Amino acid sequence: MTTTAPFPAPAKTVAEPDIVEAEHIGKVFHRDSFEVVALEDVSLTIARGDFVALMGPSGSGKTTLLNMIAAVDRPTSGTMRVMGQDIYRLNDREAARWRNEKIGYIFQTFNLIPVLTAAENVELPLLLTRLSKGERREHVETALRLVGLQDRMGHLPKQLSGGQEQRVAIARAIVSDPAILLADEPTGDLDRQSAAEVLEIMTRLNQEFRKTVVMVTHDAHAAGYAHVTRHLEKGHLQA
Amino acid sequence: MAIPITYNLRHLRQRPGATAMTAVGIALTVAIALFILALLGGLRQAFARSGQPLNVLVLRKGSTAEVSSTVTEQQAALLRTMPGIAKNAAGQPMVSPELVVVVSLPQRDGAGPNNVTVRGLGPIGMQLRPQVHLVQGRWFHAGQREVDVSQSVARRYRHAHVGGSIRFGQGQWRVVGIFAAGNTAPSSEIWGDVHQMQGDFQRQGVFSSVLLQAASPVEASALVRRVSSDQQLELHGTHEQAYYAQQTQSGAPIEFVGWVVALIMAIGSCFAAMNTMYAAVAYREREIGTLRMLGFSRPSILGCFVLESLMLAVLGWALAVVVMLPLNGLTTGTMNNATFSEVVFQIKMTPAVLGWALAFALLMGLIGGLAPAWQAARREIVSALRA
Numbered sequence: 001m002t003t004t005a006p007f008p009a010p011a012k013t014v015a016e017p018d019i020v021e022a023e024h025i026g027k028v029f030h031r032d033s034f035e036v037v038a039l040e041d042v043s044l045t046i047a048r049g050d051f052v053a054l055m056g057p058s059g060s061g062k063t064t065l066l067n068m069i070a071a072v073d074r075p076t077s078g079t080m081r082v083m084g085q086d087i088y089r090l091n092d093r094e095a096a097r098w099r100n101e102k103i104g105y106i107f108q109t110f111n112l113i114p115v116l117t118a119a120e121n122v123e124l125p126l127l128l129t130r131l132s133k134g135e136r137r138e139h140v141e142t143a144l145r146l147v148g149l150q151d152r153m154g155h156l157p158k159q160l161s162g163g164q165e166q167r168v169a170i171a172r173a174i175v176s177d178p179a180i181l182l183a184d185e186p187t188g189d190l191d192r193q194s195a196a197e198v199l200e201i202m203t204r205l206n207q208e209f210r211k212t213v214v215m216v217t218h219d220a221h222a223a224g225y226a227h228v229t230r231h232l233e234k235g236h237l238q239a
Numbered sequence: 240m241a242i243p244i245t246y247n248l249r250h251l252r253q254r255p256g257a258t259a260m261t262a263v264g265i266a267l268t269v270a271i272a273l274f275i276l277a278l279l280g281g282l283r284q285a286f287a288r289s290g291q292p293l294n295v296l297v298l299r300k301g302s303t304a305e306v307s308s309t310v311t312e313q314q315a316a317l318l319r320t321m322p323g324i325a326k327n328a329a330g331q332p333m334v335s336p337e338l339v340v341v342v343s344l345p346q347r348d349g350a351g352p353n354n355v356t357v358r359g360l361g362p363i364g365m366q367l368r369p370q371v372h373l374v375q376g377r378w379f380h381a382g383q384r385e386v387d388v389s390q391s392v393a394r395r396y397r398h399a400h401v402g403g404s405i406r407f408g409q410g411q412w413r414v415v416g417i418f419a420a421g422n423t424a425p426s427s428e429i430w431g432d433v434h435q436m437q438g439d440f441q442r443q444g445v446f447s448s449v450l451l452q453a454a455s456p457v458e459a460s461a462l463v464r465r466v467s468s469d470q471q472l473e474l475h476g477t478h479e480q481a482y483y484a485q486q487t488q489s490g491a492p493i494e495f496v497g498w499v500v501a502l503i504m505a506i507g508s509c510f511a512a513m514n515t516m517y518a519a520v521a522y523r524e525r526e527i528g529t530l531r532m533l534g535f536s537r538p539s540i541l542g543c544f545v546l547e548s549l550m551l552a553v554l555g556w557a558l559a560v561v562v563m564l565p566l567n568g569l570t571t572g573t574m575n576n577a578t579f580s581e582v583v584f585q586i587k588m589t590p591a592v593l594g595w596a597l598a599f600a601l602l603m604g605l606i607g608g609l610a611p612a613w614q615a616a617r618r619e620i621v622s623a624l625r626a
Contacts, residue, residue: 072532072620093536100534107624111529115249125533127243172533 017084019180019212020046020069025078027064027235038064039075040235048179051206051213053226060232062216066182069214070103071095083179100128104173104211108185110165112157118144118168119153125176143171147201163194170201174211181205183215187222199225241539242530247547250519251554257515258551264511265555266562268504269600273563275497276592278571285584289424290480293325294367295462297449300475303485305339305448306356312336312444314472321465323458324451327366333452335364338436338445342407342429344396355392357407357429359436367450371425376401376416379431384439386431387416391570405429408439424483450479505603508555512607516548520615527615528623541616548608549601556600564588 027039039061046052054062067073068080071087072095080087083102090098099105112121119140126136144150147167157165166186173181183202187195203225205211215226223229231238251258297318302308315336325333338359343352358364361381365371379385388399393414398404404411412431420426437443453459459478466476520527527540535543567588 067621070532093538096531096534096536099532105532107529109525111525111532111624113246113526113529115253116243116246120243120245124242124530124535127241128534 017048018045019048019050019083020044020214021081022065022068023079025065025068025075025080027061027068027073028076037235039068042078042232042235042237044230044237046212046214048212049206049210050228051203051226052215053223053229054214054216054232055218055220055223055229056232057218059234061235062232063184065232066184066214066216069180070105070182071099097128100125100176102178102180104176104178104181106166106169106173106181106183106186108188110157110162110169110189112165112168112172114157117154117156118149118160118171121157121168122171122175124172129176139175140171143175144168146174146205147171161194162190163197166190166194166198167201170198170205174205174209179212181211181213183213185216185218187217187219195219195222241546242535242543244546247543247550250523251547251550254519257518258554261511261515261551262554262558265508265552265600265603266558268501268508268603269556269559269596270563271497271501271504272599273559273588273592273596274566274586275494275501276595277563277566277586277588278497279494280589280592281571281584281587284587285423285426286483286486288370288421289483290478291367291369291452292456292478292480293453293459294479295451295453295459295466295476296479296482297451297466297474297476298447300473302475305337306341308447310336310446310449310474312446314474315446315449317472318449318451318466318474321451321462323453323455323462323465325454327363331363333363333367335360335367335450336433336446337364337448337450338433338440338442339447340408340436340440340442344399344405344407346395347397348395353396355396355429356427357386357431357436358425359431359433361433364433364450365430367452368420368425370423371418371420373416374419376414379415381432382435383432384410384412384435385415386412386429387418388414388429389426390417390419391426392429393417394570399429408436410439424486451476501599505599508603509607512548512551512604513610515551516544516608516611517614519547520544520611523615524618524623524626527618528620528626531618531620531623537616541612544612544615545605545608548612549604552600552604552607553597555603556597559596559600560588560593 022042022044025039025042029036029038042065054065056062064073068075069082071090074088085098087095087098113124122140122143123136126139131139141150144153147170149164149167149171152160152164160168181202186202187198190198199222202213202215206213215222217223297310298305298308299310319332319334327333340357341354342357344355345352373387374390376387379387386405393399396405399414401414401417403414405414418430437445451462453462463476463478466472466474530540566586569586571584571586
């Protein structure tokens with residue numbers, strides 16, 4: 001089932017290739033003597049600049065699909081091209097570099113490093129680039145300003161509220177200017193107010209900065225911020 | 240760039256109990272290693288500085304130490320005529336026939352008697368050992384029952400002070416002076432007139448060794464060859480430095496026992512470090528998954544946890560150094576297996592000793608940290624994030 005959001009999708013440039021092209025993706029997990037089919041024959045295209053919500057009940061394969069786009073999980077069948085790259089041809093080190101450059105990932109539980117400050121957490125992806133310390137600092141400030149936390153740079157995660165933590169996590173996801181933002185239940189651990197703030201930021205990133213956003217969510221309200229909502233049911237993508 | 244060091248430092252600080260316990264475990268082992276290294280370093284230094292580069296020590300063929308060697312007066316006279324021997328300002332050949340005996344003296348602290356080397360020598364013998372100088376009293380007079388004792392002998396043995404009287408051989412010997420020898424072999428000795436000693440120990444006409452000084456390094460080697468190959472002499476020449484270097488083996492039993500103990504403790508410390516690091520990896524699985532998701536590679540994760548283990552090792556090393564540093568410069572003694580007398584030396588915490596102890600600690604940290612770090616690096620991102 002495909003639904004349309006109240007926010008209009010940004011205008012697509014002529015002849016721009018799709019950013020995600022998944023064809024006949026299947027994923028089977030082996031647990032003891034059981035086979036669990038997580039995804040079956042999933043084909044999906046996501047255009048550059050789209051804001052896509054993936055919905056479905058628990059165990060429907062949403063996060064598995066998201067992880068596959070991030071090249072941290074591999075399908076047992078099918079092909080996946082992300083930004084024109086056959087990501088499963090990359091070796092471990094290449095995939096890590098590719099993720100660092102192209103993907104920003106937002107977790108449900110924020111996953112900030114508890115012993116590092118907000119600024120240090122945001123700086124982490126930049127440590128893998130050739131940027132100088134000063135340049136990194138500049139990027140970190142910009143990213144934290146974008147999420148409205150420029151005054152919390154020296155705070156440890158435990159000194160922040162849940163909503164603030166998630167905003168720091170968003171700053172970390174965008175600091176290296178990736179083309180795609182993948183969000184796994186980004187509002188799942190937040191109250192309504194904080195969830196709205198996070199979703200507003202994601203919408204702004206999509207609309208102003210033309211980030212392609214793929215968001216896994218249970219929440220129909222959150223999905224309402226997306227241009228397109230796709231439903232997964234027992235590993236099948238609904239038409 | 241790798242995961243920042245602050246990440247590891249703060250994690251270590253966040254679990255002070257585990258960090259301190261592991262560091263103390265490593266520190267105990269490093270302290271043992273430090274002690275052995277410092278002890279052997281002091282012993283080596285005592286012997287290594289003892290020999291003069293131009294000096295050649297002549298012993299009976301087959302003897303490995305002065306105390307078990309005999310050189311007759313005739314042999315000594317022949318040696319004096321050999322070419323290549325240096326002469327002093329008075330034109331005398333730098334040849335010193337000496338008598339070395341081991342006597343038992345009571346210690347000051349009541350710990351019972353101990354063996355001490357007594358050396359009979361003449362003025363040339365003193366000239367051949369420029370590192371020795373008088374610090375109190377005067378030198379013994381020839382033909383008198385007088386001795387000079389080293390500073391460490393004065394410190395450790397009863398009545399071994401200027402004006403005191405110590406008993407060995409045929410009777411009492413008056414202590415007339417105390418000399419310093421800068422932690423070289425003579426710093427464990429008592430010196431007296433060689434002829435008086437010969438009489439007292441009923442060794443008339445016989446010496447233990449002859450010390451020669453060559454005119455040049457080339458002549459020193461030539462003298463060694465000349466003496467050793469002379470069929471008539473039946474003596475054996477050695478560079479004085481080589482002779483003392485060989486005696487460093489006196490420390491071998493300490494070294495062996497020490498290293499066995501250190502090795503057993505090191506195994507325990509490695510397991511302690513391993514246990515701490517496995518716990519750290521288990522506790523931080525989600526962080527590992529997150530870091531990998533952000534683009535940090537498996538080698539980065541491996542390096543990060545190995546580094547943390549090495550930090551624990553460095554902390555343990557620093558603790559050990561703090562605990563052991565007060566022992567630096569402490570004077571102690573061990574039995575010289577070659578002379579059966581005590582050799583006195585200082586425990587020396589030299590930069591090299593500290594460096595080797597650090598390497599030992601780092602090795603423990605590496606061994607202890609490698610397996611947990613490997614486990615962290617091998618973890619799949621998806622399963623780590625679910626932890």
